[in-house]
Amino acid sequence: MKIHEYQAKDVFAKFGIPVPPGKIAFTPDEVEDVARELEGKVVVKAQVHVGGRGKAGGIKLADDPKDARAKAEQIIGMDIKGLTVEKVLVTKAIDIRDEYYLGITLDRDARMLVLILSAAGGIDIEEVARETPEKIAKVHIDPLIGIQDYQITQAIFGSGVDTTKSREIRSIVRKLYNCYLEIDGSLAEINPLVVTTDGEVIALDAKINIDDNALFRQPDLEKLMEVGADMDAIEAEARHKGIAYVHLSDGNVGVMGNGAGLVMTTMDVVSRAGGKPNNFLDIGGAATAEVVEDAFHLILLDPNVNGIFLNVFGGIVRCDVVAEGMIKAYQKLPRKVPVVLRMTGTNENIARKMLEDTPLVYESTTEAGAAKIVEMLGGQS
Numbered sequence: 241m242k243i244h245e246y247q248a249k250d251v252f253a254k255f256g257i258p259v260p261p262g263k264i265a266f267t268p269d270e271v272e273d274v275a276r277e278l279e280g281k282v283v284v285k286a287q288v289h290v291g292g293r294g295k296a297g298g299i300k301l302a303d304d305p306k307d308a309r310a311k312a313e314q315i316i317g318m319d320i321k322g323l324t325v326e327k328v329l330v331t332k333a334i335d336i337r338d339e340y341y342l343g344i345t346l347d348r349d350a351r352m353l354v355l356i357l358s359a360a361g362g363i364d365i366e367e368v369a370r371e372t373p374e375k376i377a378k379v380h381i382d383p384l385i386g387i388q389d390y391q392i393t394q395a396i397f398g399s400g401v402d403t404t405k406s407r408e409i410r411s412i413v414r415k416l417y418n419c420y421l422e423i424d425g426s427l428a429e430i431n432p433l434v435v436t437t438d439g440e441v442i443a444l445d446a447k448i449n450i451d452d453n454a455l456f457r458q459p460d461l462e463k464l465m466e467v468g469a470d471m472d473a474i475e476a477e478a479r480h481k482g483i484a485y486v487h488l489s490d491g492n493v494g495v496m497g498n499g500a501g502l503v504m505t506t507m508d509v510v511s512r513a514g515g516k517p518n519n520f521l522d523i524g525g526a527a528t529a530e531v532v533e534d535a536f537h538l539i540l541l542d543p544n545v546n547g548i549f550l551n552v553f554g555g556i557v558r559c560d561v562v563a564e565g566m567i568k569a570y571q572k573l574p575r576k577v578p579v580v581l582r583m584t585g586t587n588e589n590i591a592r593k594m595l596e597d598t599p600l601v602y603e604s605t606t607e608a609g610a611a612k613i614v615e616m617l618g619g620q621s
């Protein structure tokens with residue numbers, strides 16, 4: 241999950257990382273007020289979940305409160321990479337001497353965290369990595385041992401930053417590392433980390449991504465979630481309902497089953513049969529009428545879905561109980577699309593009988609079920 245710069249700066253401030261004073265504003269009026277409070281020059285910064293706002297014209301310097309209002313009028317409502325700007329951060333303008341890059345993220349291949357520091361900040365770090373990789377210092381950190389002083393020294397001396405600022409930079413690196421761990425981050429980034437003309441070191445920009453799988457223990461951060469560019473609307477609804485769902489969006493076959501492995505296999509088999517799975521949905525162990533009903537609703541939120549394949553293994557749950565749930569849930573289906581049900585396990589025969597006089601089509605194997613739903617949807621997609 242991504243959070244906005246102004247939110248990330250609040251988080252940084254809590255961990256003692258210096259950030260310029262500022263406030264969020266939603267209208268040009270509010271921007272003018274904040275600029276008056278801050279005094280002097282300010283920066284008006286679009287708050288959208290994408291990088292490169294500066295280049296896109298979403299970050300503007302203003303000389304005084306009236307100018308800040310004018311800049312806000314240009315920025316609020318503008319479109320940046322497909323996102324509409326609804327709010328801006330107004331911060332005190334900083335006189336910059338140097339712009340650095342500082343980031344901490346996960347290196348999955350190395351199975352370690354990685355600290356990245358570069359004197360070539362302010363610009364896209366991917367671009368620096370491509371064109372002048374020697375300007376980037378990367379140090380791997382074993383999360384079980386934690387960050388060591390010598391590693392920070394390595395990064396500082398390998399990155400080309402002003403070493404007379406190493407005390408300040410070292411302190412910020414430590415704080416950023418603590419922050420990253422504490423918030424269950426997948427990325428904590430300061431680009432640019434600047435040295436001001438007065439010699440202060442301060443985070444001018446702030447970017448934090450949080451590991452979605454840890455959100456359950458980050459309730460304060462979870463509240464900041466916004467459905468938008470990086471959060472699929474149906475996935476957001478699924479999260480709200482506590483259903484394990486992944487949206488693939490361009491498929492025509494809704495898929496659900498009990499157990500992640502079974503659902504993934506079902507998706508593969510649907511593909512092999514010539515269909516296109518629209519989603520992953522695991523209804524889990526308790527396949528009650530209520531859960532199945534919620535799952536049907538969720539899957540049908542995508543208008544591309546015109547059929548559903550349900551694959552249930554009746555081990556712990558009994559097939560007849562599941563069948564009863566399915567029949568009830570089908571009656572409440574918001575759109576009556578073809579539904580194929582493959583069930584095997586305890587009381588399979590009773591379940592099959594129960595389904596006989598219903599619109600639900602029963603098949604006994606995954607392959608046959610996948611072929612059936614594809615056939616019902618008019619063959620290969």
Ligand code: GDP
Pocket residue numbers: 283285290291292293294295299332333334335336339362363431432444445446
């Ligand atoms: P991004 O483009 O989305 O990464 O937004 P940033 O917050 O990193 O801002 C982009 C650039 O705007 C920075 O690299 C700076 O060059 C410039 N900028 C941002 N804030 C200030 C400021 O307070 N003073 C000055 N002089 N430049 C700033």
Ligand code: MN
Pocket residue numbers: 362431432445
């Ligand atoms: Mn930036």
